Amino acid sequence: MSDQNFDVIIVGGGASGFFAAINLAKKKPDLKILILEKTKKFLNKVKISGGGRCNVTHAEFLPKELSKNYPRGEKELRGPFHRFMTGDMMAWLEERGVELKIEEDGRIFPTSDDSQTIIDCFLSEAHKYKVDYKTSQAVKSIEKINDSWSVKTTQENYSTEYLIIASGSSQQMWKLMRNLGHQIIEAVPSLFTFHIEDALLKGLQGLALPTEVKVYEGKHLVLSSDGDTLITHWGLSGPAILKLSAWGARDLNRLDYQFQLHVNWLPQHSAESLSNLLTAQQKDFPKKQMSTFSVENLPKRFWLKVLQKSKIEETQKWADLSRKNQTDLISVLLNSKLKVTGKSTFKDEFVTAGGVELKEIDFKTFESKLHPQLYIIGEALNIDAITGGFNFQNAWTSAYHVAEAIAES
Numbered sequence: 001m002s003d004q005n006f007d008v009i010i011v012g013g014g015a016s017g018f019f020a021a022i023n024l025a026k027k028k029p030d031l032k033i034l035i036l037e038k039t040k041k042f043l044n045k046v047k048i049s050g051g052g053r054c055n056v057t058h059a060e061f062l063p064k065e066l067s068k069n070y071p072r073g074e075k076e077l078r079g080p081f082h083r084f085m086t087g088d089m090m091a092w093l094e095e096r097g098v099e100l101k102i103e104e105d106g107r108i109f110p111t112s113d114d115s116q117t118i119i120d121c122f123l124s125e126a127h128k129y130k131v132d133y134k135t136s137q138a139v140k141s142i143e144k145i146n147d148s149w150s151v152k153t154t155q156e157n158y159s160t161e162y163l164i165i166a167s168g169s170s171q172q173m174w175k176l177m178r179n180l181g182h183q184i185i186e187a188v189p190s191l192f193t194f195h196i197e198d199a200l201l202k203g204l205q206g207l208a209l210p211t212e213v214k215v216y217e218g219k220h221l222v223l224s225s226d227g228d229t230l231i232t233h234w235g236l237s238g239p240a241i242l243k244l245s246a247w248g249a250r251d252l253n254r255l256d257y258q259f260q261l262h263v264n265w266l267p268q269h270s271a272e273s274l275s276n277l278l279t280a281q282q283k284d285f286p287k288k289q290m291s292t293f294s295v296e297n298l299p300k301r302f303w304l305k306v307l308q309k310s311k312i313e314e315t316q317k318w319a320d321l322s323r324k325n326q327t328d329l330i331s332v333l334l335n336s337k338l339k340v341t342g343k344s345t346f347k348d349e350f351v352t353a354g355g356v357e358l359k360e361i362d363f364k365t366f367e368s369k370l371h372p373q374l375y376i377i378g379e380a381l382n383i384d385a386i387t388g389g390f391n392f393q394n395a396w397t398s399a400y401h402v403a404e405a406i407a408e409s
Helices: 015-027 044-052 063-067 074-083 086-095 116-128 171-179 239-247 249-254 271-284 300-309 323-334 390-408
Strands: 004-011 033-036 100-102 107-110 132-134 139-145 148-153 157-165 184-190 192-196 208-217 220-231 235-237 259-264 336-345 351-356 374-376
Touching: 004 015, 004 148, 015 033, 015 116, 015 390, 033 157, 044 116, 063 074, 074 390, 086 100, 086 107, 086 390, 139 171, 171 184, 171 351, 184 239, 184 249, 192 239, 208 239, 208 249, 220 239, 235 239, 239 249, 271 323, 300 323, 323 336, 374 390
Parallel strands: 004 033, 004 157, 033 132, 157 374
Antiparallel strands: 100 107, 139 148, 148 157, 184 351, 192 235, 192 336, 208 220, 208 259, 220 235, 259 336
């Protein structure tokens, strides 16, 4: 079987792969560019992201602040973000007729609320600039022969001058990168929710509250986070929990996802200020049942669970609040101790911490320091982010820089 020759081959038909191909083809229309995708569908992660709406990026417009959302890759991405980041991606899409909207929490979506809008835009651009792309092409081997890369798939053999690895968290591609001498940081899950069975949470699914959350290993504080926490059928999710799962990806993996979580449901309060508030409630509503007047307007169904957890009867009057009752209430509200017994992925999105060692990449071009004309982008690198569109921004930024680098070489 003779090799099919291309100028550039991109392994991976996802977000970073397509964005690199489109930008490079626009700058250098004479190049023969091929995208190889191992599955039967392109841009699958784009399709399912953001609940099918595609959270394309996040409304953070300062490179230094944007980079703070990457537990792995913060330092390395700061320079690249100065050259291509949120505003640039928004402009790129809007120039191609994709209207965008910024939601209250900073996430950016197409106004259509349909990820197919992004997919159609990418496929249209790829067609416009004559990018070739093929599905069901799992790569079996990669080898440097003279000045060309030989790429063998389950279907065909190819050769190319430039090779871009945009294969996400593919174990097979990481194995091939390891064969080329690259160090691979072992992948562990990032962005996941916590399994918790506790009477305090039972029947409260769908309720979200501002919190401060802390992970403990025995008496040792491992890490903490804040933000809204969402009570689910299986335990806890929401921004505060997902941030913990991203920043603590390796620690929580080491703990085998079995640990104690401390939740402060009233992070604006200290024990002293909450004690004063409870005492004031006692004076102001002595004859009222405690169940009818929650503190700080906590949702009634949550407040009833707090009373239950504190062993206080719903019919008890505020006047009868004992010192022990008050101590127990403060403990539940400011330091609920919940046993985490496992994890599950965040909806349909699966992100890993792991990949090609960052020290082996030139972050001006995303070229391998070990092999000229080999580029590694997106989640194939040991880069990952918290939820909110940040993982896609890494894909866009790294892809853009590779296109620039090859076009100028």
